[in-house]
Structures are given as C-alpha cells and as structure tokens.
Amino acid sequence: xxxxxxxxxxxxxxxxxxxxxxxxxxxxxxxxxxxxxxxxxxxxxxxxxxxxxxxxxxxxxxxxxxxxxxxxxxxxx
Amino acid sequence: xxxxxxxxxxxxxxxxxxxxxxxxxxxxxxxxxxxxxxxxxxxxxxxxxxxxxxxxxxxxxxxxxxxxxxxxxxxxxxxxxxxxxxxxxxxxxxxxxxxxxxxxxxxxxxxxxxxxxxxxxxxxxxxxxxxxxxxxxxxxxxxxxxxxxxxxxxxxxxxxxxxxxxxxxxxxxxxxxxxxxxxxxxxxxxxxxxxxxxxxxxxxxxxxxxxxxxxxxxxxxxxxxxxxxxxxxxxxxxxxxxxxxxxxxxxxxxxxxxxxxxxxxxxxxxxxxxxxxxxxxxxxxxxxxxxxxxxxxxxxxxxxxxxxxxxxxxxxxxxxxxxxxxxxxxxxxxxxx
Amino acid sequence: xxxxxxxxxxxxxxxxxxxxxxxxxxxxxxxxxxxxxxxxxxxxxxxxxxxxxxxxxxxxxxxxxxxxxxxxxxxxxxxxxxxxxxxxxxxxxxxxxxxxxxxxxxxxxxxxxxxxxxxxxxxxxxxxxxxxxxxxxxxxxxxxxxxxxxxxxxxxxxxxxxxxxxxxxxxxxxxxxxxxxxxxxxxxxxxxxxxxxxxxxxxxxxxxxxxxxxxxxxxxxxxxxxxxxxxxxxxxxxxxxxxxxxxxxxxxxxxxxxxxxxxxxxxxxxxxxxxxxxxxxxxxxxxxxxxxxxxxxxxxxxxxxxxxxxxxxxxxxxxxxxxxxxxxxx
Numbered sequence: 001x002x003x004x005x006x007x008x009x010x011x012x013x014x015x016x017x018x019x020x021x022x023x024x025x026x027x028x029x030x031x032x033x034x035x036x037x038x039x040x041x042x043x044x045x046x047x048x049x050x051x052x053x054x055x056x057x058x059x060x061x062x063x064x065x066x067x068x069x070x071x072x073x074x075x076x077x
Numbered sequence: 078x079x080x081x082x083x084x085x086x087x088x089x090x091x092x093x094x095x096x097x098x099x100x101x102x103x104x105x106x107x108x109x110x111x112x113x114x115x116x117x118x119x120x121x122x123x124x125x126x127x128x129x130x131x132x133x134x135x136x137x138x139x140x141x142x143x144x145x146x147x148x149x150x151x152x153x154x155x156x157x158x159x160x161x162x163x164x165x166x167x168x169x170x171x172x173x174x175x176x177x178x179x180x181x182x183x184x185x186x187x188x189x190x191x192x193x194x195x196x197x198x199x200x201x202x203x204x205x206x207x208x209x210x211x212x213x214x215x216x217x218x219x220x221x222x223x224x225x226x227x228x229x230x231x232x233x234x235x236x237x238x239x240x241x242x243x244x245x246x247x248x249x250x251x252x253x254x255x256x257x258x259x260x261x262x263x264x265x266x267x268x269x270x271x272x273x274x275x276x277x278x279x280x281x282x283x284x285x286x287x288x289x290x291x292x293x294x295x296x297x298x299x300x301x302x303x304x305x306x307x308x309x310x311x312x313x314x315x316x317x318x319x320x321x322x323x324x325x326x327x328x329x330x331x332x333x334x335x336x337x338x339x340x341x342x343x344x345x346x347x348x349x350x351x352x353x354x355x356x357x358x359x360x361x362x363x364x365x366x367x368x369x370x371x372x373x374x375x376x377x378x379x380x381x382x383x384x385x386x387x388x389x390x391x392x393x394x395x396x397x398x399x400x401x402x403x404x405x406x407x408x409x410x411x412x413x414x
Numbered sequence: 415x416x417x418x419x420x421x422x423x424x425x426x427x428x429x430x431x432x433x434x435x436x437x438x439x440x441x442x443x444x445x446x447x448x449x450x451x452x453x454x455x456x457x458x459x460x461x462x463x464x465x466x467x468x469x470x471x472x473x474x475x476x477x478x479x480x481x482x483x484x485x486x487x488x489x490x491x492x493x494x495x496x497x498x499x500x501x502x503x504x505x506x507x508x509x510x511x512x513x514x515x516x517x518x519x520x521x522x523x524x525x526x527x528x529x530x531x532x533x534x535x536x537x538x539x540x541x542x543x544x545x546x547x548x549x550x551x552x553x554x555x556x557x558x559x560x561x562x563x564x565x566x567x568x569x570x571x572x573x574x575x576x577x578x579x580x581x582x583x584x585x586x587x588x589x590x591x592x593x594x595x596x597x598x599x600x601x602x603x604x605x606x607x608x609x610x611x612x613x614x615x616x617x618x619x620x621x622x623x624x625x626x627x628x629x630x631x632x633x634x635x636x637x638x639x640x641x642x643x644x645x646x647x648x649x650x651x652x653x654x655x656x657x658x659x660x661x662x663x664x665x666x667x668x669x670x671x672x673x674x675x676x677x678x679x680x681x682x683x684x685x686x687x688x689x690x691x692x693x694x695x696x697x698x699x700x701x702x703x704x705x706x707x708x709x710x711x712x713x714x715x716x717x718x719x720x721x722x723x724x725x726x727x728x729x730x731x732x733x734x735x736x737x738x739x740x741x742x743x744x
Contacts, residue, residue, distance in 0.1 A: 021260035044669030204460035389522025390511030396733030
C-alpha cells in the first residue's frame with residue numbers, strides 16, 4: 001500500500017510556493033519513517049521533508065520543481 | 078557495506094563537526110552567526126542544540142580577536158574550528174592567519190601543534206560584488222604553513238572536514254557558496270551525493286580523477302570540477318575524451334597525480350575561479366612543465382578569472398567567470414594542435 | 415540648536431525619498447526570485463541590505479553637511495546616500511548594474527561611490543572608518559574646509575578598525591565624526607551578546623574624545639544633538655563618537671528569515687516607525703498641512719519612479735567592459 005509524501009499544510013505560514021532544492025535519497029531506494037528525504041526552499045528558508053513511513057521511495061517531483069503546501073512529491077510503498 | 082545517505086555539502090560539514098565533537102571534547106566551533114542561525118551557509122546547523130553555547134560560540138564581529146584566539150586555544154590543546162564567514166574578510170585578520178597560525182609550529186621547532194581549522198566560504202557568480210565573491214585560493218596556498226582544502230561534493234566535504242579537524246596542522250577549509258546546497262545561491266545537484274553515515278577521513282593532499290580520459294587533462298577544484306565534468310560530457314560528442322582531476326586540496330598539492338595524467342594525455346587545461354596571475358593555475362602549469370615539458374603536445378592553457386576586481390553587474394561577472402563553454406572551447410582548440 | 419522649518423522639511427523629504435526607494439527596491443528585488451529564491455536572478459541580483467527605520471540617522475546628520483564634506487557608509491547605505499545628495503538616477507542604475515550607474519555596474523549596492531558629493535561605501539564591517547580618518551587628515555593637511563563622517567553599525571564597534579580609527583583620529587585631532595547606527599543586530603547576534611559595554615559611546619573616553627548617546631530615533635533630536643560635534647570638527651576641536659539608537663525594520667538582508675528576533679519585536683518596531691512619527695510632528699507644528707504632505711509624498715515618489723525608469727531603460731554594460739578601470743587612466 002503506497003503512502004504519499006506530501007508537503008505539510010502547516011510547514012510554512014503564507015501561501016507562497018516553494019522549490020525542491022535537494023533530494024537526499026535516490027529514487028527507488030529504501031527509506032525509513034521520519035528519515036529526511038528532501039529540502040524545500042520557500043523564499044530563502046529551507047524546510048525539511050521527512051518520509052511518512054518505511055518502504056521504497058518513488059520520487060514524483062524533481063529538484064527545481066515548484067511545489068506548494070499539499071503537493072505530493074513522492075510515494076513510499 | 079556502510080550505510081550512506083545523500084547530503085548537501087552544508088549538511089556534510091555539520092555532520093562531520095557533530096561526529097567529531099561527540100568523540101573529542103576539545104573540538105569547539107566559533108564564528109559569526111554560527112550558533113542560533115546555524116551558519117549563514119548552513120554548515121553548523123543543529124550544533125548549538127546538541128552541544129550548547131560553550132562549545133558553539135557566536136562571536137562579535139572581531140575576526141582578528143577570535144581567529145587569534147583560535148590560534149591560542151589550539152596551541153593550548155584544544156581543536157577549534159573557526160568560521161571566517163566570507164574568505165574575502167581575511168583582510169581584517171590575516172596576521173593571525175598567515176603570521177601566527179601558519180608559522181607557530183615552525184617557530185616552535187615542532188614542539189607545538191596548531192590543530193586549528195578555519196572554514197570560509199568562497200566563490201561568486203550571483204552578483205555579490207568584489208568584496209563577497211572571491212576564491213583567493215592562491216593567496217592562502219602561496220603562504221607556507223597552512224594546509225588548504227576545497228571540496229567539490231558532500232562526500233569529500235565530510236571526509237575533508239574530519240581530516241582537517243584531526244590534523245595537528247592548521248587547515249584552511251574553503252567551501253564554495255555555489256555548491257553548499259542552500260538553494261538561494263543556486264544548487265549544483267552533483268555536489269549532493271552519497272555520504273557514509275559513519276565518520277571517515279579523506280586524506281588531505283590527495284587528488285582524485287573524477288572522469289577518465291585520454292586526450293586532455295582538465296585540472297580543477299571546487300565548482301570548476303563541475304564545469305569540467307559537464308564539459309567532458311559535451312566533448313564526447315566531439316570525440317574528445319577528457320580526464321578530469323578534482324584536486325580536493327591545494328596544500329599539499331598532488332603534483333604526482335596531475336603529472337601522471339598529463340603523461341597519459343599530453344594536454345593540460347587548468348580551470349580556476351581565482352584570479353589569473355600569480356596563483357594556482359600558474360603553479361600547476363609550472364609544476365608540470367618543470368617536471369617534463371616534453372610530455373606536452375600543446376602549450377598548457379588555463380581558464381581563470383581575469384585580474385580585475387569582481388564586477389557586480391551580471392553580464393560582466395558572468396563573462397569573466399570560468400564556464401563549461403569556455404572549457405569546451407579551450408579543449409577543442411587544444412585538441413586541434 | 416533646533417533645526418529650522420526649512421531644515422525639518424528637508425529632512426522629512428529625504429526620509430520620504432529613501433523610504434520609498436527601499437520599498438520599491440524591495441519589490442523589484444523579488445522580481446525573478448519567486449518562487450525560487452536564487453540570489454543571482456532578477457533585475458537586482460546579489461545581496462540587498464535595506465535601511466528602513468534608520469532614515470533619521472542619515473538626515474539628522476547630513477542636514478549639517480555640504481557636498482564638500484566626506485561621508486563613508488556601509489553595506490546598508492541607501493538612506494545615507496540619499497541624504498548626502500548622491501545622484502538618484504545613477505545610484506539606481508548602479509543598483510541595477512547598468513552602464514549608466516555610478517561605476518558602470520562595477521560596484522552595485524554595497525559599493526556606491528559618488529565623488530561629486532564625496533560619498534563612498536564599502537561592504538567590510540568597520541573598514542570605512544580608516545578612509546574617513548584619512549579624508550579628515552587630508553583636509554587638515556591642505557588647510558581645506560570640510561569634515562569627514564563615518565557611518566557604522568553597532569557590530570562594527572567590536573572590530574579592530576574601530577579602535578584604531580578612533581585612537582588615530584584622536585591622537586591627530588582630526589575633523590571626523592563617527593556615527594554608530596545601533597539597530598541592535600549584527601545579522602543574528604544581538605548587541606548584548608557581542609558587546610562588552612551597554613553603550614558604545616562610553617568607549618569614546620578610552621580614546622579621549624567626546625562620546626554621545628542619542629536615544630531617540632528622530633531627525634530633530636539627532637540634528638540638535640549632533641550640531642556640537644559638527645562644529646567641533648569644523649573648528650579644529652577634533653573627533654566625536656556618536657551612537658544613535660535606531661531600528662532596522664527589515665531583515666539584515668533581503669531573504670533574512672529573522673528567526674533570531676524575539677517575538678513581538680518587529681511589531682513594536684513598526685509601531686515606532688520614525689517616518690509617520692515625524693509626519694505627525696510636522697503636522698502638529700503646522701509646518702506642513704495634510705495637503706502639502708500628500709503633494710510631497712507624490713513628488714518624492716515620482717523622483718524615485720523616474721530613477722527606476724532610468725535604471726530599467728538603461729543598457730547593461732558590454733561584458734568586456736569588466737576589464738576597464740582597474741587602473742587609473744594615465
């Protein structure tokens with residue numbers, strides 16, 4: 001069963017868009033719950049995105065992709 | 078196989094610092110905005126929470142004092158890691174660096190160690206102007222008594238930082254702003270690579286061939302390595318096989334490694350973001366030529382920053398900087414000869 | 415001595431100009447930097463350090479100065495440049511990196527030089543102090559009129575150059591004034607966390623010169639309090655150290671998340687914004703009417719809009735022009 005990694009709705013305050021500046025795991029590799037998987041930058045602040053469960057990650061958005069709160073950026077299954 | 082994870086250079090530096098500080102109580106960090114802020118360039122993120130403000134110290138804007146203090150603490154048995162926020166700021170504290178940090182082992186006849194690391198940000202390309210964009214590799218490499226390293230990727234960044242901290246000699250650790258992974262200075266994805274979770278040391282003074290080739294040797298450090306790797310890819314389409322060497326360290330300089338490569342290819346191109354004259358590029362070329370000029374099929378070339386203050390306006394700065402295209406053009410020209 | 419009505423209007427007008435300039439630069443700076451905040455992008459690339467809130471420090475002192483007086487400033491220079499009379503079009507063009515800029519795009523916002531009004535600024539903390547001392551020395555040696563004023567932040571008071579410059583200016587009894595704009599923050603480090611004394615003006619006695627602390631971020635207060643220092647310098651009485659408690663309404667640089675500020679601090683600062691406060695003082699004193707004010711606001715905004723248009727419409731320098739002006743023309 002796949003879970004999604006989604007940019008949390010409360011991760012930053014305004015409705016600004018962000019950009020994925022770094023994936024810290026490779027596609028199709030195993031990840032653990034709460035493992036740091038990506039960095040998202042909003043204006044000049046970096047936010048950390050963690051995995052929501054154990055499994056193998058399937059990256060959906062790439063580095064430099066624009067994302068918003070609520071964007072699904074990967075799946076873990 | 079040891080577990081690894083992908084890190085940015087900023088995170089790799091912070092991880093090395095944290096792992097060393099956990100095992101060695103003598104390691105401490107000081108500098109401007111390195112505590113609560115985690116460093117303007119992210120390289121001390123998380124350290125204040127873990128180690129507290131005695132060991133992670135924000136300083137006043139007093140470089141001469143706190144870098145001088147680093148020297149004194151190092152000679153007294155501690156292992157300070159001191160941040161000089163921008164390498165360009167060395168002007169206000171250089172005596173402490175080149176006259177004391179770099180010379181006190183010598184002046185003591187080897188009876189004292191100076192196990193100190195100065196970490197400083199380098200590099201331009203984002204219009205920060207003439208006082209905030211320099212590399213100054215040559216300035217630090219030229220003066221005796223300090224090791225100089227400059228990683229091009231996170232794996233090297235962590236290993237070199239650990240090596241620097243453990244070294245009983247002073248080390249200047251230069252990190253390029255364009256490679257930190259901070260996002261707001263642009264990101265070079267190839268600098269974000271797999272880093273072992275355990276701590277490890279990368280020997281200072283050992284270069285690495287990061288792309289094998291037969292036709293031309295391209296030598297660089299820091300961001301220039303990435304320009305060179307991209308150029309090497311492009312040159313394949315022209316049937317040119319370029320070997321790319323990542324120096325990783327400037328002092329000691331791995332001359333053997335460079336010479337062995339040029340012996341194979343017969344052509345040498347140096348890519349250096351620092352100023353053209355009287356610096357790293359000239360040193361590398363001189364080292365090769367004085368070893369055996371007959372190895373060379375064509376005169377060595379260099380792509381460097383011109384001998385001008387770094388201009389602010391984007392078209393001027395971008396024109397002046399080394400780039401992938403300049404490397405490709407130079408290689409095409411050299412291969413014809 | 416209090417400022418005359420003319421001087422007060424001059425100060426108010428220049429505060430309006432520099433504030434509007436900062437507001438416009440703030441929004442133009444963000445062009446091309448959303449959603450990806452890459453500093454290299456947009457019509458104003460690089461770093462940007464805005465002076466919102468510190469305007470009184472500029473106008474209160476520059477009201478005493480003329481074009482022949484020398485001013486050196488820092489990485490946060492715009493309000494001082496405006497008050498010193500730097501050509502607004504050329505300054506704006508320089509900030510945009512255009513060939514029509516003060517240095518043809520070579521310097522950018524931290525390195526603005528205008529020899530017509532003897533203004534220069536530099537990005538390394540406290541390093542503008544030495545040149546101010548030197549300019550003062552030059553005037554003294556040549557028996558020429560004019561004084562030098564060096565602007566720094568409170569963080570600079572912990573730099574070596576601060577102590578050396580004060581000592582030298584005092585030993586040689588030079589016509590120079592050192593102004594500390596104390597906004598309490600050196601990027602993320604507060605003054606109390608970095609400075610051994612509560613008042614940097616107390617450090618003046620260590621260098622045998624008068625030290626003055628101004629608590630009010632108000633042009634009138636600053637004007638009156640600094641008059642004596644200016645006269646002292648002009649009449650061979652030597653240097654003065656002046657510390658002004660001001661407020662940095664913006665972050666250290668554009669993009670600064672300012673997590674280090676205690677909660678509520680910014681709200682308090684905004685409530686004490688010196689420009690609306692001064693407007694009210696002038697209205698209450700009948701120096702301007704509401705209608706005058708509206709006209710003045712329009713006029714000052716127009717001046718900046720013209721500068722922006724000039725900057726946008728100007729050409730970029732040809733890239734190879736980077737090689738020019740490294741050395742003086744012979």
